[in-house]
Amino acid sequence: MAAKKTSASATKTAAAKKDQETLAKINKLAQNALKSVKAGDNPALDIRIRALSNVSFNEKRRVIELGNKTQTREFFNVAMARKFMQMFLIADKCRELINADLTLTIRQMYYQSKHTIANSTENTFEDQSESDPIIEDLEVGIDALREELHLFANKRGLVAGPLVVNDAGDQIDLGQMGRGGWGIPSICEDGVLKFVRNKASFVLLVEKVAVWQRLNEDRFWQKNNCILMTSEGQAARGIRRLLQRFATELKLPVYVLVDNDPWGLYIYSVLKQGSINLAYESMRMAVPNIRFLGMSSLDYKKFNLSSAVQIKLNDEDIKRAQQMKAYPWFQDKKWQREIDELLHNKFKMEVDGFLTKSITFIAEEYIPKKLKDRDWLQ
């Protein structure tokens, strides 16, 4: 009990320190604007542009990075005044959140910030598509991740394995989760989530919850001494941060098993080097060494799969695959071959398709063989 209390209070202190830093950044933003107003100037903000034109792939670090091109947002400018006002509104609400030590989703923040401006019929925000980019602007503008602003995305994903964690003061044995697994929190920063004791020697992330269920039920993680996670589709930020911490703090190799389609490749790509839209967070989220275990387009022949697994590529799939073929981080010959084979096959496949072989094929043959043969892409 004593150890637990200490850990909870240490957690509190680390989180409080980070909060003070973030508050200082918000205050600086406000004071600069105030200074301009007092000097009779036009208050303005420089925000780094979040678009393909200002994004580059850092070959050395192997992550997508945001460049230094900025756009200026001025208060006395008809086209910019609304966004200027919105950013200060969001910043103010974040300040309130931090002071109250509460967190909200970005949708909840939309509701918190939405109101009709006094003596007008104008709403501060019309819908969430207006508030989300403003939150991203604020993150880039003051260099604070949304987690530090006490905002979070919906949580998603489950985990099980021979690892004990301490989350918000609760000691949780991920090897004692039955068939359910532990829900991965939205915010997986060191301040709130601590690794207490790890016995796993690698991490396996699967895209689909159904695949996770089969593997968890087989106690795959126990037999193979690994941490078994599912992202339930595109990985939420909490999952990405957790994977990065597994890779860096626990020095575990991380493997990904997604469906064989452009969407699966994209899930892997974002885990590995970040996304174009949120390039400014890559350093905190990306796992450059993450390994693509499958499902590979070459697996169809390699494992002699039945034609029953084929799902015809649609036009959107083909377009997305061609886009990915052009990404700088997929220029390696092996990746080009992987994507070419997908286009050549003219079909995609789901990991569940291995069920056409046998019920235990994925757990007892496919994954072990891939690992043994070091048959993955990076």
Added chain:
Amino acid sequence: MAAKKTSASATKTAAAKKDQETLAKINKLAQNALKSVKAGDNPALDIRIRALSNVSFNEKRRVIELGNKTQTREFFNVAMARKFMQMFLIADKCRELINADLTLTIRQMYYQSKHTIANSTENTFEDQSESDPIIEDLEVGIDALREELHLFANKRGLVAGPLVVNDAGDQIDLGQMGRGGWGIPSICEDGVLKFVRNKASFVLLVEKVAVWQRLNEDRFWQKNNCILMTSEGQAARGIRRLLQRFATELKLPVYVLVDNDPWGLYIYSVLKQGSINLAYESMRMAVPNIRFLGMSSLDYKKFNLSSAVQIKLNDEDIKRAQQMKAYPWFQDKKWQREIDELLHNKFKMEVDGFLTKSITFIAEEYIPKKLKDRDWLQ
């Protein structure tokens, strides 16, 4: 440790007994068909019709029930032979699953059963929309829930609260889940999931995971001594079964908090008395006493909400609301008033809309006041 082992082995015995019963049902199905073949007859099955025409609302039990009208499926009939073959194929695969003590999702079962018939170009199944109804036919045909056939839907939902459970041999304290919660398994039958120790005095199920996150972070379940669940949308079967067990075995009142729209009403309606499509399972899933805590159409005026929470009803919403107004189980005056008010408002609302009041309004004012005033619908 000893207690845990006993519990795990008792679990195994109960599950094994149920498996033997299900296997006997499958065998009987096969033997009847075989008898017809040997006698030179046309093998046929009588399956209860699963449609509105064969469904009724049992006023006394307050659940939707399947009637006794049947349709006959014959092997020597061009229109029926394919479905006849498919049903035996699925039944055979379920037999294999039970014997191997493994489970699959209905999508995975589709892959397991799909193959090209020898010496033809005909597939046993073209896609999952063919295999899903066959599974339902089999459930009704031999009177076994899909969980008993070792099939399950994707798992969904999270839970936290002052309850200790034993799942598949693991002892899990749902009051020690940090910010993550425990993932609710697909199959929540007594054979695998046992209640070890409960201190909660009621259950609150919220539709949205974001609302759950806010309430869990506030330790709402601790302050209010309740079990806090999220269904993450429409409740999966595991969640429905778990709620029923909370209501019957632990005698806990169950409250539901959904968004104020026809979809939220539908989620509540299915929890309460089952769905038309799966009426045959109502007795095992429905919670007739479940209470609709909100979000009510009347809450807009009652809690003096800002117009910022209004989301205009679309044509689909209006149509669905009118359909629900006609359901036999919504004929009570209070329900009619609730649905009329929704249509009269011409807008829907999200629970997150309470954020326009204050960050802690839901946890500290809305829910406590509703409970105190006994302000719910049933």
